[in-house]
Amino acid sequence: MIHPNIVKKQRLLLFSLFVLILLTTVISMGLGYSSVSYDRIIPTLLGEGTFKEEFVIFTVRLPRIIITLLAGMALAISGAILQGITRNDLADPGIIGINAGTGVAIAAFFLYFPIDVGSFVYALPAVGFVGALLTACFIFLFSNKKGFGLQPIRLILIGVGFSMALSGAMVVLISSSEREKVDFISKWLAGNIWGTDWPFILALLPWLLLLIPFTLYNANKLNILNLSEPTAIGVGISINKDRFILLLTAVALAAAAVSVTGGIAFVGLMAPHIAKTLVGPRNQLFLPIATLIGGWLLLFADTIGRNLVEPEGIAAGIMTALIGAPYFIFLLLKKG
Template identity: 60%
Template sequence: MKRRFLPLMLVLTALLLGMTLAGMGLGTSSFSFDRMVPVLLGQGTFEENFILFNLRLPRIVVTILAGAALAVAGAVLQGLTKNDLADPGIIGINAGAGAAVAVYFLFMPLDPGNFVYVLPVIAFSGALLTAVLIYAASWDRRTGLEPVRFILTGVGFSLALSGLMIVLISGGDRMKVDFIAQWLAGSIWGTDWPFVLALAPWLLLLVPFTLYAARQLNLLYLDTGVAVGTGVAVGRTQVTLLVTAVALAAAAVSVTGGIAFVGLMAPHIARSLTGVDHRRMIPAAMLIGALLLVTADTIGRNTPAPEGVPAGVVVSLIGAPYFVYLLLKRT
């Protein structure tokens, strides 16, 4: 596995770069691929520069960052719960973020000047509150975190919060309701450079910390007793890593909408390629998650429909059968 890691990362990076170029060239406005390099070097026309630098490139960067963040969040949750079915979208964390965004968008005054930067904090608050409640309901004083109870409680919270959001938007303003409906469908709406600036700091701070804590996550994933024996403060480490996963997932979905299954598929695929060592699995999962979301968004916005198909729907069309496959594989 160690010898294959570098070639694997190079292959995944090449695939991501290839899909990024495809995403930059494909769209409703024609953009010739042979003009890509000249435009990137500053030799494009006004129309070419506008299409690439104002419309497509920021959207692609947002999807890359969000896909990577969701993949890391999923990897951490799967490591903590020792369950390959854990995913921020399935166990209620995304729903908690969505409920907070819905409340903020429907009932709070919106300031265009700081809206972009406040939204990830609002989403994080809702997701963190949801995660705390799920964690509390899943905690056993004798055995600690109960993974199965954690997953089932999270699914219950996800359903309940989804119902709450439907109730909230049922009597809301039409424009705001349309936005929240698109958010729930996983429509990439944060497509300008300010959204990149709002999302990037969360990854720059939390991804290095996650990689630093990968050894402790390895021990927790293998056996809690071994982790205790090697000096890991299990309770504190679980809470810290859980908050990290929540923050990454909330920051991602605040600008991409309710994207599910990326955090499920990317870590699982990466684990099958690199093994269970999170020090190698997490970097691979980041590239796979970014590749999945960029691919889904590129397919969705080039689908012949009035406004394309939301990336979240495209991911779900792939992720739902994959989830069933994993479920059947475990039984």
Template identity: 60%
Template sequence: MRTRMTSVLGWLALLILATVAVALGTGEAPLSYGRIIPTLIGNGSMQEEFILFSLRLPRIVITLLAGMALALSGAILQSITRNDLADPGVLGINAGAGAGVALFFLFFPIDAGTFVYAIPLVAFVSGLLTAAVIYAISYNRTAGLQPVSFVLTGVGVSMALSGLMIVLISSTDRTKVDFIAKWLAGNIWGDDWPFIWAVLPWLAAGALAALYRAKSLNILHLGDAVSIGVGVHVRRERLVLMAAAVAVASTAVSVTGGISFIGLMAPHIAKLIVGPRHERVIPASMLIGGWLLLAADTIGRNVLAEPLPAGVIVSLIGAPYFIYLLLKR
């Protein structure tokens, strides 16, 4: 099984590299494929180096990291809620993080030196508050966490927060309205190197926490009765893992906008390929999620005359898949 897992991860990495190669050579600014490697090793012109290192590479890296974060969050949430429909976008966590970012952007003074690092923290706090409200509403003292109630509550909270954001942007100046509107559509805006260094520690910490507690995730997925029977402290493990899921999803949302369905689709695809054990699902989901978002962004920027946000492309694929899962259940 270990050999098969290594093979799967290797093929996924090759798929990502192939998509990265396509993304590097396509876009509004001209850069031929024959000039990519010379430019990477320092033999490109000033224009080629600017296009590659200032425009395309940071966008590709932040897109990959955000996709991995959303997929990791989805894998954790589907396990601790025992609901295959769980996704940080569907559950309202993304909307909560986005509402916090919007409030911070619209009403607080922005310092250029700290803005990049403050945005993920603001998104995490607001996403965590949203998750706490959803958890409190859907939790039953007798029966524990109710998976269906958790999802339905999340959908309701997400719609309420989206309405709040529309109200907020209706009363501010045009420049900020444009930014929030692009954010709502899932437009990847944090495409610069400082955002990468701001996001990377959050993703690394969340991934390590999830892998460290992979056995707990396996047991929690079987239900509260089984988990308690084998000695798992269900409430503590669920809260710790939910905090990790909220942290990585909120961080991704802070730089990519309101992107849903990556956290829904990637874990499902991973489970079909590598099985249900989270020691294998987590790394596979992260690679699949990174590739999905990168592919969506590359398609959105190059297929039509006017670029489409990555969130729109993902939704065109993810919404039918969500309906399929809903009908299947």
């Protein structure tokens, strides 16, 4: 049974995060190369803005804000699942190579397959999922030691190795491609939020509406998988089956997110850790908080990055790396 005080604390944190996200959203809508006065944001949202104000908010800013929020939430949940099923606090879809697998699949699709503009947006998450799934399966295959099961530290090392190898494969793919396509892939690799139109939201949203509730429903299984394997077997769950289903969920969430945002790392590492620090390690408690933290982290990184250097800005992936890399090193030293 969860103590009522902890539940009360969780609800207070959820409310505070909603307010923080709302404030960051308002600030993000007003900032940029074409600024909008803050006293004009609400009238514009209500349909009383000028053509320029409505164009900037509804066509440029709002889709980008929603995409970053959704992608950050997906990456946070994906990271939380990976940390649970591997019993490794350093697991993250960007660090262990899943994002790189998504990138290679999308690069190959973009560079060498005939693309219909209408279906391109909706095909990306599926293509990314195939690449990420193949990568994840190979990583898990090589991380399992006969007689000992999954080795968490081995998984991180093999994941980093796969990430480097796939990054090399990406360079080979783009080395003989057209300049325009190479520019797109380069921006994707840097984590430059590029899917900033409403169709990209429609492509990403169904994955989240299905998989985030599914993860929350399986929160107790994640709690059990965090225990030792003999204990989990004793409780009566099918470890391999449940671990594989949750792995598919994590891979699908990460692939859907990075297919429209580019190579974003460390959000899936930081958000679950911060949430666990606030409310403890129970998945029922920290998963909803990690979801909101992940959305806010990516929105904050993108808002800061695109306003540091005008008009292009700094890619959100670079901003999250600047924050997340020291955090990763700190966790690595702490575990050591």
